[in-house]
Amino acid sequence: MKLTDVRYRCELSTLLNDMGLVGHAAEVGVASGAFSKTLLDTWKGELLYLVDLWEPRTCVNDGCNCDAEGQAKMYEECMDAIGPHKNRVKVLKGWSHEMTARVPDDSLECIYIDATHLFPWVMLDLHVWYPKLRFGGIFAGHDYVDPVQPGLEVKPAVDLFADHLGASLHIISENDQPNPSWAFIKESHCDLRPFGMPRPEIRD
Numbered sequence: 001m002k003l004t005d006v007r008y009r010c011e012l013s014t015l016l017n018d019m020g021l022v023g024h025a026a027e028v029g030v031a032s033g034a035f036s037k038t039l040l041d042t043w044k045g046e047l048l049y050l051v052d053l054w055e056p057r058t059c060v061n062d063g064c065n066c067d068a069e070g071q072a073k074m075y076e077e078c079m080d081a082i083g084p085h086k087n088r089v090k091v092l093k094g095w096s097h098e099m100t101a102r103v104p105d106d107s108l109e110c111i112y113i114d115a116t117h118l119f120p121w122v123m124l125d126l127h128v129w130y131p132k133l134r135f136g137g138i139f140a141g142h143d144y145v146d147p148v149q150p151g152l153e154v155k156p157a158v159d160l161f162a163d164h165l166g167a168s169l170h171i172i173s174e175n176d177q178p179n180p181s182w183a184f185i186k187e188s189h190c191d192l193r194p195f196g197m198p199r200p201e202i203r204d
């Protein structure tokens with residue numbers, strides 16, 4: 001399988017196996033671990049970092065925001081979901097941009113971004129996680145849709161980032177279901193300076 005053959009995000013694990021990308025990977029924004037389980041059930045990789053705050057946030061609404069009790073429940077559900085694979089998982093509980101300090105540069109073979117969907121936050125995740133990916137790895141994420149809904153601003157951020165890199169974006173259409181993903185193969189470094197991205201203020 002090639003990246004351009006992938007039509008459903010659940011096929012990413014098969015792609016990674018076929019490409020021999022079976023080292024370390026990360027899912028950034030995990031919630032109850034539904035997609036983590038899907039990946040781990042098929043992917044033959046060594047280690048998947050699960051990155052999530054699992055705490056209420058005042059600054060965002062990504063459809064998974066809820067009170068502390070709800071977040072604790074989601075965390076428990078996630079631990080149950082990934083239970084059979086727990087020896088291949090490392091949980092990084094905290095702000096996604098801060099958790100990058102726990103992951104070596106150029107060490108990941110796939111990164112799937114699905115945390116806060118507001119433009120500056122997506123841009124921040126793209127910037128801080130991209131250096132963690134090795135050349136030839138898959139950079140991907142969820143909710144690549146036109147920003148018609150408030151708070152859903154993944155697409156403009158990804159478009160700008162990919163355009164800056166000259167990357168060939170592949171859209172994982174889910175057969176035109178509402179939540180496509182985006183993906184490309186890392187072929188260049190990113191010089192972050194032209195973006196001049198300010199770090200979003202964390203108000204929580």
Ligand SMILES: C[S@@+](CC[C@H](N)C(=O)[O-])C[C@H]1O[C@@H](n2cnc3c(N)ncnc32)[C@H](O)[C@@H]1O
Pocket residue numbers: 027028029030031032033034035036051052053054055060062063064065094095096097114115116121142
């Ligand atoms: C849309 S849900 C993830 C869904 C999951 N990827 C799936 O497909 O099953 C987004 C998750 O990202 C987490 N999140 C959002 N912004 C974050 C941030 N800046 N740092 C860490 N986690 C964050 C939220 O706690 C929430 O659980």
